[in-house]
Amino acid sequence: VTRPTASIGALPRGRHGLPREEVIRSQRERLLAAAARVCAERGYDGTTVARILAEAGVGRESFYELFEDRRACVLEAHQVLLDNLIELVRVAYAGPGEWVDRCRATIAALLEWFAADPLSGRFLLVSLAAIGPEFHERFEAGFDRFVAVIDSGLDPELPASELLPATSLAVGAAISRVYGEVAAGRGAELPTLVPSLTYEVLVPFLGEDAAKAAAFAETPHAGRLPGEVRGG
């Protein structure tokens, strides 16, 4: 019998009196967390069902009741993590203040999320590329969902550009910056990039001067807004 290597809410053995649904939910959560961690550490090729089981402290039989195979488990872990991040972005973007303040708060929340858990960040952006076309599709879909969230809360006063899709440029700026830092193993330092990334994100919408003023201004609002930054 494999001992759980990490106790992410591992249940006591034997009779614990918990309803079966709750046991299954706990197992599922531990398996998804374990799949993400193993994959971030060892790459998709090095992620075996045995390693996921050892990391999660869950038995093989329970695994196959929940997931068809390793691939299904890993892809679901990816989906859950992506959903969490998109929800975090949606909440931060819906916060108080002017549109530029909400943008800055969203960028701060995004960077905090990746800094708080670099392994999850690595899993989300880098580790699954080896899966091939199916990962490409998911990456695409994720990108489009971020664009939709940002589009849904745009300031109606913003000048519309017919030439370039400003929201795609802005989301692209954020994703490439985060990807570059996470792939280089510098995820923990991401929050220091709030001003420069805010500038890069705002410039396609506002032009040079307004973007610079909004991103680098030494106002009480600049940088992290207390209470609006949510990690993990």
Place this chain on the structure above:
Amino acid sequence: MIACCAEKTYAGTTIADLVSRGSVSRTTFYKLFTDKRDCFDAAVTLCIERLAATLAAGADGCDSPAEATRRGAAAGLELLAAEPELTLVLSGDVLGVDPTLVDRYSRMLVPALERLWGQAGVPPRKHSSPGLAFGRAQLLVFHEVAAGRPERLPALAPNIVYLAIFPFAGHEEALRQAQLAKDEPGVEVPA
């Protein structure tokens, strides 16, 4: 190697596929390469050299770095659209095999862009990096290729031109060049 990867991905490609497609013997293969990964790296390097040569040819004879960047970008996109196999491997498989390879081709392409602007006395501006612009351009290309629309790559020219010029000349000039790129007819791919 490129054809095999485009067809069955890097992971699905065997040495047997490579020697059969390349019409060489296994012995010859191992004289040239230590293993599959070595052969893949060499193939990727060739692809990037080809892309770099296309960008340079497109930019040749232009009056300003902005025009050179614009024409080079258009020529590069035409090449990628004309050769979907090459594009698929560069933008997709490379990430799967080893994400750090992206760094390598950014190191092969970005300095050429910096030289182009450096010769005109324009260094990259504070708070923007040509390397990052490259990553964003790659993301856009990947977006179209992953969606199975390589033929639409030339339509990305305004976006790519904007990204490539922005780190040096700023938003307004980048936007102006993007507009010019939109109005320009397609550029021929050199054979």
